[in-house]
Amino acid sequence: xxxxxxLDSQVPVFEEAPVELRCNYSSSVSVYLFWxxxxxxxGLQLLLKYLSGSTLVKGINGFEAEFNKSQTSFHLRKPSVHxxxxxxxxxAVGRHSGGGADGLTFGKxxxxxxxx
Amino acid sequence: xxxVTQTPKHLITATGQRxxxxxxxxxxxxxxxxxxxxxxxxxxxxxxxxxxxxxxxGNILERFSAQQFPDLxxxxxxxxxxxxxxxxxFCASSVDVSTYGYTFGSGTRLxxx
Numbered sequence: 488x489x490x491x492x493x494l495d496s497q498v499p500v501f502e503e504a505p506v507e508l509r510c511n512y513s514s515s516v517s518v519y520l521f522w523x524x525x526x527x528x529x530g531l532q533l534l535l536k537y538l539s540g541s542t543l544v545k546g547i548n549g550f551e552a553e554f555n556k557s558q559t560s561f562h563l564r565k566p567s568v569h570x571x572x573x574x575x576x577x578x579a580v581g582r583h584s585g586g587g588a589d590g591l592t593f594g595k596x597x598x599x600x601x602x603x
Numbered sequence: 604x605x606x607v608t609q610t611p612k613h614l615i616t617a618t619g620q621r622x623x624x625x626x627x628x629x630x631x632x633x634x635x636x637x638x639x640x641x642x643x644x645x646x647x648x649x650x651x652x653x654x655x656x657x658x659x660x661g662n663i664l665e666r667f668s669a670q671q672f673p674d675l676x677x678x679x680x681x682x683x684x685x686x687x688x689x690x691x692x693f694c695a696s697s698v699d700v701s702t703y704g705y706t707f708g709s710g711t712r713l714x715x716x
Contacts, residue, residue, distance in 0.1 A: 519703055530605060530693060530707040531646075538702055577646065581703040590636060590648025590661045591703055 489514040489580045493594035500568055501602050508563040508597045510578030517583040520561040521591065522552055525575040534576075537561065548572070573601045606630065607696050607708035615714045621682040624711045628675055628696030634658075635677040636697075636705065637669055641690035652677055653700060684715045 535546025
């Protein structure tokens with residue numbers, strides 16, 4: 488089984504400052520890694536994903552994440568946040584061998600609050 | 604608009620009742636996934652269908668069931684509802700079942716009173 492830990496339930500950041508949202512995972516098998524964003528009263532939107540290859544993954548809206556296998560981490564970063572980035576961010580993992588059929592395991596989420 | 608349509612958007616019902624949530628996948632997607640998002644449990648995978656057949660079950664209660672029809676839309680049936688079933692229920696669809704290439708719908712908010 489897999490598990491995902493998002494170390495911060497809430498992260499307040501000033502506008503135009505950099506931000507890092509932390510995600511650690513646990514799995515006995517190889518996994519794919521994802522970050523999703525959920526704006527108020529909306530569904531989940533994929534920000535970026537790591538399937539294989541380069542450990543630095545670039546996503547939409549200026550976000551990027553780095554896969555660190557030795558530390559089992561997949562932290563999300565943005566060099567300069569905007570007020571519109573205020574949302575809930577979810578880290579998720581899925582088994583390689585599951586072929587998509589196992590479903591994703593999500594973390595509890597991190598609420599990013601951008602302060603003007 | 605993600606292309607995944609869920610109806611209804613909101614549903615309020617009493618304990619003990621049965622409801623049906625509907626999901627129309629994005630055009631061309633054969634796979635449908637159901638997830639539950641609650642304050643207590645967070646986002647949990649419930650069940651997956653691919654081209655009409657059940658492929659995987661997650662933390663789905665026995666009181667819940669789902670199916671995918673020949674036109675690929677899916678329904679999630681929740682029966683003998685309890686207060687704890689109040690949650691957001693998301694449907695996601697994908698054409699690529701090997702890499703979790705999901706597109707999520709905007710969800711159905713179920714309130715059990």
